[in-house]
Amino acid sequence: MKKLNTFKLPFLLIASVMLLVGCTEPHILERISLATLIGYDLTGEDELTTTAVMRQINPDLESKTLIQSTTSSTSKGGRKKIELATSKEITTGQLRVVLFGEELAKYGLDYRLRTIMMSSEISNAIYLAMVEGDLKSFLESDYKDIPNLGQHIFQLIEHNIEQQNAVSSTVHEISRDDFSRVASYALPILKKEKDDIKISGIALFHKGKIVGTLSAKDAFYIQMVRDNSDNGTMELNLPITTLGDHSLSSSKYLSVALDSIRSKRRITVVDQTLPEFNLTIHLDCRLYEIISNVNIDEAEIIQKLEKEINKKLESEIKRVIQYSQEVNSDIFRFGEYYEAQVRNANMDVEKWSEMYPEMKVNVTVKAKILRDGVFQ
Amino acid sequence: MKKALQVNPTQMFNAPLLLFIICAAQIGVGVHGFQSFIYEHAKKDAWISIIISFLAAHIIVFIIFKILQLYDSNDIYGINLDLFGKYFGNFVNLALITYCGLAYFVIIKNYREVINTWVFPDLSPAFITAILLIIVIYAFTGGLRVIIGICFFSFFLSLFIPIILLFPIEYSRINYLLPILDSDFISILKGAYYMTFTIVGFEIIGTLYPFVKEKKKAQKYVHFALFLTLMFYLFIMFITSTFFSGEQLERTIWATLSLLSIIRLPFLERVEIITICFWMIIILPNLCLYAWSAYRGFIRIIDITEKKFILIFSLLIFIAAFPLQTRIQIEKFNNFFGSVAFYLIFVYPLFLYFIALIKKKMFRKKGGKG
Structure with a gap:
């Protein structure tokens, strides 16, 4: 206590006074x-x-x-x-x-x-x-x-x-x-x-x-290419002929809705000069809705559905990428993949702006329907 | 020749505590923004620069211990006096003391700048400096054991920082790290050089050594502490370089703080504001240790009590803090300090070891003749 009085006390006093007065x-x-x-x-x-x-x-x-x-x-x-x-x-x-x-x-x-x-x-x-x-x-x-x-x-x-x-x-x-x-x-x-x-x-x-x-x-297509997603929903219009003549005759499309989509994408450079990319998307999903009275518990029908989903998604993603190339806006960050996979790329804005519209992307989608609801 | 420094056994501490002391001394204001300086040179391979700088630090620690072990129980100041004589030895000691003062000054200046930019733009800089100085005076007068206590608490209380740094991983893009070794070796070395400002702190062992109880175990703990800080810095660097894109990182002044500003917790909107205020506990050991180290050197030149010393020291720092006000001046001063630290911490021990070895050999020869 004695020590505090002689030396520390004045300091403690000054400190507390400053804290009280010098506020912002x-x-x-x-x-x-x-x-x-x-x-x-x-x-x-x-x-x-x-x-x-x-x-x-x-x-x-x-x-x-x-x-x-x-x-x-x-x-x-x-x-x-x-x-x-x-x-x-x-x-x-x-x-x-x-x-x-x-x-x-x-x-x-x-x-x-x-x-x-x-x-x-x-x-x-x-x-x-x-x-x-x-x-x-x-x-x-x-x-x-x-x-x-x-x-x-x-x-x-x-x-x-x-x-x-x-x-x-x-x-x-x-x-x-x-x-x-x-x-x-x-x-x-x-x-x-x-x-x-x-x-x-x-x-x-x-x-x-x-x-x-x-x-x-x-x-969602952009999201799928940009990143791995773990909670997506989408509606697709598949051709009416997908499941033969089981579908309702009045509509033009066979509409399906998918949810709980988990997708994983992989982008690799296959050709450095063009440049050419391989884009593979693995997609696990749940079949949430299908506007058809076909019984979907047969493996064959599921396979047909998956195939058509793949085709449809591939064309949609290609369309979106093509549009972005037309307007020269690399929102998918292909440039970053290029830089990461090509040594001494020395990229700059101008160079990539010239390369991006010329870029070729091979899109492969591998969809897998894991489950549907509780009633077939 | 080898007169040992007399240390009262009550002032000594156990070797394992060195782990906390060295960690606490190394982690300081540098962590707020060291990434952009390294990235500027080493680009995507900034993490390799960090590893290289720590390898160098390990070597230096090894050499400092070699020097210290030539003497029974003496600190770096005593060794200087012994090797270079009274006048030149004191001159070198004065340089080391100035270095401690500079380090102290840089820490206060940078912390003050962060507070003024992020938290309270309208708070008077002199007020922040004064508050920090008063806390240090209070801790310093408690003696070495109190300072070590602060190091211990600072170490454990700052463990939450690596945990909150896990949140930004959501935004990570591993592409920013690839391809590995894209930069040339010279740039990576340059990046390692710019680590100096952040890595210094371990040199405190040169002053602390006589106070360690189990001297044989000391080295092990210092190396282990270096390893821990390496892990900490590497972790931050990995998260930072996957979080920011190239030029964005170069333009970010305090990358770690910008990194934290993306976090939004349900009960806390801005984590970085809390972290900045909390950082005072992290820089407190740095300040105390540097002040103490300067004091240990100073009493070799002039006999002075602890209280008088810290009062004069603080007053000098307070006055010196006035001219340096703008961000650019502080940046320049940081660079200046970085180069001073590089020569005193990474080059000088090698030189000293060389001299010590020669002197030892000469004396042996003389001893043989006589």
Whole structure:
């Protein structure tokens, strides 16, 4: 105790006084607006429209959503202008989604991405998406059944990515593809439909600019090529002749639905100069629905089905890859496989942009129906 | 010639504790962002650079022990004095003390920068520095045993970091590591050189040696500690280089922290903020050990009490911290420190061993004649 008094006590006192006095600026929940969604769009020449969806917590426990929009040349400048129009300080720590308007996507997203990456306040796990049409009217229109727009859009994107109905688009993944000299990225497209919002498609980018779009149902094909998946669902229209004349005569296709899809893909370079790739996808699934009254417990019928599924998937995946080659957007990251498997590849953006449209991919799908339901 | 350093038995500690001391001394602020520096040179083979740098560290530890074993129980400062005489020996000691001060300074500066960038942009840098200095003064005056206690706790409390680093594996792409050995050997060596800033810390054994109870066992534990930190760094490097794509990693300043920012736990939105604040417990042993090491050298030159020393030392650091403010200055200073550390830690022991061997031989000859 004696020692403490003579030497340590003054220090402890100073330390505690400093801790009490020298605090940083406090953020009190009732006095801030939490920006949950920010949208950027381009108006006119170089003017950036920033729209923020904010949530304010009131002392009477009712939270309300607020939408503010402004134009300026930098996003921080936009934030400052929005600040002038709100009664509470804006914080972006709870930001979940950043949306880009179509005009901005045509102009290029590079600078916006850098800004998001530079900020330490914004997490790398937030989602990016593109909005079809004008962003301001998309956000400012009155959605009757959506009380909290920011949270709604976040959950819409998140659960669809989890179920592999949309391409994953966290800031980290997008900037990773953006910086990886040999890949391009894809963003989900959001669209307003009457009083609702839906994911309407996939936007393909090349060097930061939008070059093409695919429909939303192609997302799973893209996912299958990009990554191993373990929880997918899809509907396929097989030719009506697959199972002979057992099928219902009125429809043009034999529709099947598969779920619990586990797929494993392998990509190997077979020819370095062309380049040519072999893409093999192994697919285990459950037959969930089949619009036919045929009894599917015979091994022969299952085999026929598998064969047709393989054919159908191969053609669909080929179509998607071909489209991406037409618009020169390597969203499947074939370039990274090329770099990984070819020594001293010395890839750069230009070289791969020239090679990618010439690329040839041999797609092989090996589907296996493991089980169907509890009733045959 | 070989006058042993007198150490009070109550101040000594058991050899196994060296494991925690060396690990705690090595893991510090470097972990936040060492990846991008190595990647810049060694590219996809950055992990090979790390292995090479640790092999070098093992060799240096081996040599430091060889030097220490030439003397019964003496530290590196005593050995310098013995080999080079009073004046030049003290000069070399002063260089080593300055090195300790620089290391201390670099740690505080970098940690302060991280706090200011990630957690509290508007917090005064002087305040953070002062708080850190006060904690170190408090721990330092407790003596060596308290410092070792801090090392022990720092080691065990930081075990959660490898576990949370498992979350980003979801985003890993193994393609970023292939093909192995794509970079040429020179670039890999350059990458290993840039590891210096992150790997230093083990040199503390030169000062700690006289305080180890079982001197014969000491070396084993130091090597084992090096192996543990190697595993830790390799693990981080593997996760980082599969997580980021090439240029993205080069542009990321604190790769480990960016890596953590993707994690979203149900009860915790931003793991990296907690980790940064927690990092103070990880850098505390570094700071204490360097201050202590500087003190051990300083009392050879001027007889001074622990309290006076740490007060003057802290005051100097506090004043020196003012001119260095921007990120670029800190980066430059880090590089400068890296090269100083490289020569003092990786080159100087080889030289010292050489001199010590010659001197030993000369004395034997003299002894034979006389």
